Amino acid sequence: MAVVALRVLIFTGLLNFIICEGLKHDPDFEDQYIGCYTDNSSRALESIVYKDRTGTNSNGRCIRECSFRGFMFAATEPDLRIPIAECSRTCADHAARILFSKPTHLNAGVLRTQKRSRKCERANAGDECHCGNNYNYDRHGSKPDHCTLGCQGNTAETCGGDWRLQLYSVCPIGKYKGAGEAVIDDKPNCESECHCNKLPCFYFNGTCTDGCATGWKEHACNQIDCNHENGGCKHRCEEDKDDEWCSCLEGFKISTDDWKKCVDINECEDKTHHEDCHTCVNTEGSYTCECRNGYELDPITEQKCIDINECEEGKGIVNEQDCHTCVNTIGSYTCECNQYYEIDPDTNKTCIDINECAGKRGDDFHQDCHECINENPGYRCKCNNGFREDISINEGNCIDINEMGKYFIEVFKYVISGFAPQKNAIIEMTYN
Ligand SMILES: [Ca+2]
Ligand SMILES: [Ca+2]
Ligand SMILES: [Ca+2]
Numbered sequence: 438m439a440v441v442a443l444r445v446l447i448f449t450g451l452l453n454f455i456i457c458e459g460l461k462h463d464p465d466f467e468d469q470y471i472g473c474y475t476d477n478s479s480r481a482l483e484s485i486v487y488k489d490r491t492g493t494n495s496n497g498r499c500i501r502e503c504s505f506r507g508f509m510f511a512a513t514e515p516d517l518r519i520p521i522a523e524c525s526r527t528c529a530d531h532a533a534r535i536l537f538s539k540p541t542h543l544n545a546g547v548l549r550t551q552k553r554s555r556k557c558e559r560a561n562a563g564d565e566c567h568c569g570n571n572y573n574y575d576r577h578g579s580k581p582d583h584c585t586l587g588c589q590g591n592t593a594e595t596c597g598g599d600w601r602l603q604l605y606s607v608c609p610i611g612k613y614k615g616a617g618e619a620v621i622d623d624k625p626n627c628e629s630e631c632h633c634n635k636l637p638c639f640y641f642n643g644t645c646t647d648g649c650a651t652g653w654k655e656h657a658c659n660q661i662d663c664n665h666e667n668g669g670c671k672h673r674c675e676e677d678k679d680d681e682w683c684s685c686l687e688g689f690k691i692s693t694d695d696w697k698k699c700v701d702i703n704e705c706e707d708k709t710h711h712e713d714c715h716t717c718v719n720t721e722g723s724y725t726c727e728c729r730n731g732y733e734l735d736p737i738t739e740q741k742c743i744d745i746n747e748c749e750e751g752k753g754i755v756n757e758q759d760c761h762t763c764v765n766t767i768g769s770y771t772c773e774c775n776q777y778y779e780i781d782p783d784t785n786k787t788c789i790d791i792n793e794c795a796g797k798r799g800d801d802f803h804q805d806c807h808e809c810i811n812e813n814p815g816y817r818c819k820c821n822n823g824f825r826e827d828i829s830i831n832e833g834n835c836i837d838i839n840e841m842g843k844y845f846i847e848v849f850k851y852v853i854s855g856f857a858p859q860k861n862a863i864i865e866m867t868y869n
Pocket of ligand 3: 777
């Protein structure tokens with residue numbers, strides 16, 4: 438038994454080397470190889486994009502064609518004109534048969550298999566390129582050793598086997614295979630992105646044939662180049678960022694459609710404007726405000742409303758004429774008024790004469806004022822007969838003329854006669 442096992446080992450290696458040679462790829466796409474899978478009339482991949490009869494097929498060409506069409510998987514498979522019965526079995530099947538034949542027939546078996554293999558190759562009507570997006574490409578099973586038929590006119594590669602798909606992952610245009618496995622979580626590993634003047638880039642390493650697009654540099658055109666047209670950014674470009682390196686000036690944000698573009702922030706809609714901005718007015722890159730009466734736009738920020746100091750010179754308030762002492766208030770102003778004046782209750786902003794006579798005797802005009810006559814400022818008094826108005830003060834006051842006259846006469850008589858005045862010497866006088 439041990440001898441037989443050893444012989445199997447030796448012959449398998451020999452046959453694979455001599456006859457089958459095994460799976461072969463274009464080295465550029467080797468990394469994208471997924472496996473060899475069984476196909477049948479219920480196709481594992483949904484589309485056949487071409488049947489090549491010119492002898493120019495290759496796995497790379499099939500991968501490119503599938504990528505152009507937006508597929509995730511590509512597979513080559515020979516289109517055999519001769520029925521399966523003629524070609525009988527795959528190369529590996531023949532190898533197994535030979536191993537179990539008598540040793541004396543080994544050489545003849547090898548020769549027969551070689552003949553059949555060549556016959557099958559000659560009989561290939563063409564190479565098919567299958568594309569698909571179905572993750573269950575393996576639903577008919579896998580046959581790892583069966584993809585051994587050479588591509589038409591290109592023996593450097595194999596293009597599947599009889600009803601066998603030589604399956605590769607496909608990266609979409611602009612992407613190329615990332616590091617590691619060809620398929621991760623059932624999806625092609627296409628993490629790397631290249632940016633060429635004209636896509637696609639090469640799928641295996643991202644090389645661009647016609648140079649890098651704006652804002653990109655290095656071999657695979659996957660490095661940011663802020664020195665070249667600002668890295669494609671509308672505003673700012675930051676090379677130290679791996680992803681989305683564009684940023685915007687103040688007042689702008691990254692567009693939701695294109696992270697290289699910047700769009701205005703509508704501060705009024707977002708309600709991010711200053712709380713003292715009465716009516717927010719959005720502008721490109723900023724905003725400004727419309728202010729209520731009594732306020733003006735802050736000349737420094739132009740984004741908030743500040744109180745107008747109406748009391749400042751040149752602001753229109755005429756001191757001592759209509760507003761004796763201007764007092765600024767937030768959003769307005771008021772006035773302090775001189776004596777005999779009061780603030781106009783209608784406007785609250787001008788000083789008007791107090792009508793003392795409209796008030797109460799004793800409180801608003803003098804107790805001894807017989808008839809109050811309003812004046813601006815103050816008031817005067819009209820006095821009854823025998824009284825005169827004391828004009829020494831603004832507040833009118835009636836004083837008794839007779840009493841005053843008697844007093845002065847007594848004093849006068851006393852001074853000139855040197856004796857005490859007598860009652861019958863009193864002289865009635867009118868004081869003017
Ligand atoms: Ca704005
Ligand atoms: Ca004010
Ligand atoms: Ca008055």
